[in-house]
Each structure stands twice: as structure tokens, then as C-alpha cells.
Amino acid sequence: MTRQVPMRVGVVGCGSISDIYLRNAPFFPSFEIAAVADIRPDAAAAKAAQYGIGAMGVKEMMARDDIDAILNLTVPEAHAPIALEAIAAGKHVYLEKPLATSLADARAILDAAAEVGVRIGSAPDTVLGPGPSTARDLIVSGRIGRPLIGTSAMMNHGMESRHPSPDFFFKPGGGPVLDMGPYYIALMTALLGPVAAVEASGMIGFAERTITTPGAARQGATIKVEVFTTVQGMLYFDCGAQVSFSYSWDIWKHSLPPLELHGTEASLRIPDPNFFAGKIEIGVGRDPWEEIDTSALPYGEPNYPYPGMAGFPDDVKPLFANYRGLGLADLATSIAMVRPHRASGEVAFHVLEVLTAIMEAATHGRRINIMSKLGIPIPSSATPTGGA
């Protein structure tokens, strides 16, 4: 409930993704990591030793008055229980995506937070990076005219060869839609406003996956696939735009761009939604494509360091900079400045409703209307709508 900066943050979940948050934390002036915790004390102890911070049990962390917020980096099934525990302890919560594995759990998180008066933030925060921000500026200022149609693709062969414990990716709550979809849907809603309805079809391309990740504890074991690993369909936006999508972990190679949007005046090629920056291309009418490199533009608050500026670690390539923590930093700054934060629970709820509707549409073969709306401007015409 702090209005102090830096906000003191306890990390719950010391797995793969915790490294990038712990490495990036010192770059953000608005929060600091107070301690780490995990259901596996050895995992917490290892990260604590690596990053020179304290480790403690989850219960102890929740009871600490000097910890203002919980950064919930647990597996998706634990997102809601840990978030609810933190909210009950009066702490703000920032979660990795997805917000929860069901809409009911996501609603319970938002309602509990509203009752207690704490804030909920959620990944993805890639939307706050200069790539998505520049694309959004181009759209809301009318450069592409009225958005008409688009295409979106995220296709590869999945996580069994890349993640040390990949089982959860192939179980309910996983799959390419719920795992990678948040980046794509969050970005598209930031660019086009809320989704009104979805249609989809799905398949399980391979009934089993063999874990081949080097060093994985279960290397060589098979995972029974229980979730669609390919889902294709259509997103209908409130603003009238229609975007087709193909999200798959059954594909070895492809040549499709991650996201293209076409308006009445121009077309936009948008950088991979999994990254904070990248090269945008705009093609106005019959003119040739024009490139805009966003990788050296400032990230978030003007005083934050960013990849490309003097002093930022050399190992961070600006184009593919992994700046995770930006959403949490914005949450902390926004609390202190008494303003809304951007990677919000409201956005994450809408994104989750769209993702779960896609899965339902694929399962039952019907069009699903989306009930939640977003309080962000919709670029429904060439008239600038402004705001963020």
C-alpha cells in the first residue's frame, strides 16, 4: 500500500523467468527486490546466493510489513492462490502472464484487490516498450487511416527442447494460445482497442512430446499433450478491424511476419510482440516501405536507463532487449504518482477473456462474444484519439 519509491518487492517463484527480473531490477529506480521465495526452498536459496539478496518462506514473506508488493513468477496454476494470499496480506501484486488459468480466478483476483485497495499488474510489459509505443502512436495519429485487416503468426516447434521443466506448457492452461497469446493479444488491444468476438479451430499435432532440453531433470521423458498445440482463427475488434491468427507449436519453419496491420491509408509491419523494440515498417499507399528503428528510443519513464544508452550492459542487444520489469517499475511509479499503471489487471483480464474464448471457440467450433471492455482509446477513424 506504499506511496514510497522505491517500492519493496518480494519475488515468489524462482524458476527460469526469475533471472531476467532479478538481473534487470537494479536498472529500475522505482522498485527494489527485498527477498525471494519459492515452494522449493533450494530454488530460492540458489537465486538469493546468485543475486546477493535474502531468501525466506512464502508465508514469512506475506507476513512482512516491509514488503509492499509481490512479484508472482510461479507457474500459471499458482498465480491465483499466491496472488490472493498476497492481496489478503495487503500487498500489491504483479504477475507473470497469464493472469490466471480461468476467468473466474482472474475475476477473484481483481475483486479481492479492489476490496483491499491494492493494485494488480500483469505481464506482458513488452507493450510498454518503444516498438509497440511507436506503432500505437502511428495508428492513433491516423498514419494508417482506419484499421481494416491484419495477420498475426506465432509458429515454432514448442518448448520441449528449450525449457528445463516443459510439462506445464502442454497441459490445460498452457499451449501456444495461453502461453504466447498474451503478448500478441495485449499488443493488438493496445493498437486496436478491445476485441469484440473471436472464432477459432484447433488441433493437437503431436499426441506426445519428448523432453530434449539439455540438462532438464526429466530429459528423455515424454509428456502427454492435453491442450491444442495449433489454434487458428479470427479476431473481430470493436473498431471494426478483423485480424486472422495462426498460433502453433507444431511447425518446424515458416515465413510469416508476427503482425501486419493494414489500414485505409497505409500498412504497418510491427516487431515481434515478444520483444520491447525492433524495426517497424510503414508502407503508405503505393509508396515503398519506410523503416523506423525503435531499438534506441527511451523505455518507459524518461529517467530510466535503456538499451543503447551509455552504461547499459554490453550483453544486451538493443533490438532484442529483454527489459522485463518495466511493467512493475511503471506500477511502482504510478502508485507513487497516484496515476493509473499501464500493464494493468484490467488489460490482463480482457486479454485472458480473449484467450479463453479462443480456446472455447476452437473446442466447440463457434463464435464467442467478448464481454469485458477496456478503458483505452480505440483508433476507430483517422482522427487522432491521443492518450496512452
Ligand SMILES: NC(=O)c1ccc[n+]([C@@H]2O[C@H](COP(=O)([O-])OP(=O)(O)OC[C@H]3O[C@@H](n4cnc5c(N)ncnc54)[C@H](O)[C@@H]3O)[C@@H](O)[C@H]2O)c1
Ligand atoms: N520461461 C520463460 O521463458 C517465460 C517467459 C515469459 C513468461 N513466463 C511465465 O513466467 C511464469 C513462470 O515460468 P517459468 O518458466 O519461470 O517456470 P518455472 O517452472 O521455471 O518456475 C516456476 C517456479 O515457481 C515455483 N512455484 C510453483 N508453485 C509455487 C507456489 N505455490 N509457491 C511458491 N513457488 C511456487 C516453482 O517451484 C518454480 O521454481 C509462468 O507464468 C510463465 O508463463 C515464462
